[in-house]
Amino acid sequence: xxxxxxxxxxxxxxxxxxxxxxxxxxxxxxxxxxxxxxxxxxxxxxxxxxxxxxxxxxxxxxxxxxxxxxxxxxxxxxxxxxxxxxxxxxxxxxxxxxxxxxxxxxxxxxxxxxxxxxxxxxxxxxxxxxxx
Amino acid sequence: xxxxxxxxxxxxxxxxxxxxxxxxxxxxxxxxxxxxxxxxxxxxxxxxxxxxxxxxxxxxxxxxxxxxxxxxxxxxxxxxxxxxxxxxxxxxxxxxxxxxxxxxxxxxxxxxxxxxxxxxxxxxxxxxxxxxxxxxxxxxxxxxxxxxxxxxxxxxxxxxxxxxxxxxxxxxxxxxxxxxxxxxxxxxxxxxxxxxxxxxxxxxxxxxxxxxxxxxxxxxxxxxxxxxxxxxxxxxxxxxxxxxxxxxxxxxxxxxxxxxxxxxxxxxxxxxxxxxxxxxxxx
Numbered sequence: 001x002x003x004x005x006x007x008x009x010x011x012x013x014x015x016x017x018x019x020x021x022x023x024x025x026x027x028x029x030x031x032x033x034x035x036x037x038x039x040x041x042x043x044x045x046x047x048x049x050x051x052x053x054x055x056x057x058x059x060x061x062x063x064x065x066x067x068x069x070x071x072x073x074x075x076x077x078x079x080x081x082x083x084x085x086x087x088x089x090x091x092x093x094x095x096x097x098x099x100x101x102x103x104x105x106x107x108x109x110x111x112x113x114x115x116x117x118x119x120x121x122x123x124x125x126x127x128x129x130x131x132x
Numbered sequence: 133x134x135x136x137x138x139x140x141x142x143x144x145x146x147x148x149x150x151x152x153x154x155x156x157x158x159x160x161x162x163x164x165x166x167x168x169x170x171x172x173x174x175x176x177x178x179x180x181x182x183x184x185x186x187x188x189x190x191x192x193x194x195x196x197x198x199x200x201x202x203x204x205x206x207x208x209x210x211x212x213x214x215x216x217x218x219x220x221x222x223x224x225x226x227x228x229x230x231x232x233x234x235x236x237x238x239x240x241x242x243x244x245x246x247x248x249x250x251x252x253x254x255x256x257x258x259x260x261x262x263x264x265x266x267x268x269x270x271x272x273x274x275x276x277x278x279x280x281x282x283x284x285x286x287x288x289x290x291x292x293x294x295x296x297x298x299x300x301x302x303x304x305x306x307x308x309x310x311x312x313x314x315x316x317x318x319x320x321x322x323x324x325x326x327x328x329x330x331x332x333x334x335x336x337x338x339x340x341x342x343x344x345x346x347x348x349x350x351x352x353x354x355x356x357x358x359x360x361x362x363x364x365x366x367x368x369x370x371x372x373x374x375x376x377x378x379x380x381x382x383x384x385x386x387x388x389x390x391x392x393x394x395x396x397x398x399x400x401x402x403x404x405x406x407x408x409x410x411x412x413x414x415x
Contacts, residue, residue: 073360117345
């Protein structure tokens with residue numbers, strides 16, 4: 001191997017820099033977020049907890065396509081209640097605190113879903129109502 | 133060598149002729165002019181029957197606006213417009229002086245003078261001679277939910293499309309890339325572009341409807357979301373007592389809208405464009 005003296009230290013420096021964020025945090029990802037359960041005390045969602053955790057984004061996309069493009073706006077039953085398909089109509093009716101529910105995890109994993117550029121969080125709606 | 137080349141060219145020429153000639157021959161023999169006359173007639177009636185059923189199958193939602201009930205009552209027009217604006221979180225965009233910003237304005241249903249609404253019939257004052265009532269009153273205008281929508285044809289992402297169930301020209305804001313082709317295509321100016329974030333210009337939100345974001349095109353959707361709940365469109369509901377706007381299925385001869393259309397003389401906006409608008413006016 002030519003230039004062994006340069007390449008090996010170079011690789012060591014590269015690996016150190018590339019993994020620096022991990023070292024810096026002491027190989028810990030910080031405390032995992034705990035999204036707030038519905039303040040209203042609802043216990044049953046439209047799907048089991050595990051499914052919602054891993055698949056809620058898929059479900060929202062399906063709802064979107066069904067409601068907007070296929071005209072299937074039938075309500076979704078859960079625990080004797082019926083929820084109309086939609087982020088504002090279904091999800092936020094129980095999970096009224098976006099900061100403590102949606103953002104808790106999304107901020108932790110650094111994803112920025114574009115839902116909120118159009119859809120209204122309950123806090124947005126309340127803020128407008130207070131104004132004269 | 134010469135001889136070989138000569139025979140090769142001959143074979144190549146014959147092959148090329150056969151290649152070109154075969155499809156032409158096949159096409160000619162299958163075309164109606166050469167086909168058996170009996171088959172031809174059967175095919176034609178079959179085609180007509182299919183066309184007939186296609187024309188009347190399914191729901192095509194439409195609207196009749198009885199302008200006679202709005203004449204001399206600008207408040208009523210404003211009431212209709214306000215009900216729509218409220219239901220759909222439509223911003224009222226104002227410029228620095230607090231006036232409506234005509235450039236960034238968002239309109240789903242709005243009012244305009246006869247000359248703008250029925251431009252092709254106006255031509256020139258000296259030729260058209262509209263009645264005094266027509267000339268002095270504003271008209272309600274909205275998306276015509278055309279049967280042949282030009283906007284849908286040009287949309288590169290299918291963000292605007294026709295709902296098969298009811299013929300509504302719908303919008304999917306998730307897909308809109310803001311290219312504004314649809315705005316160029318629409319002969320009725322029924323589409324508005326969000327030049328800026330609309331939220332600061334909305335005074336109060338309807339919690340059951342989203343807003344839009346900067347960079348998408350929006351328009352009237354015949355209150356698709358209200359129809360799903362069994363409600364009438366917001367504008368229809370706003371003037372329900374006077375029955376000034378009739379909404380219903382244009383394909384159903386029994387529907388109220390068809391009764392009105394059968395009874396009254398109605399006009400459409402610029403029918404000559406061939407877009408086949410679903411909004412009719414009694415003027």
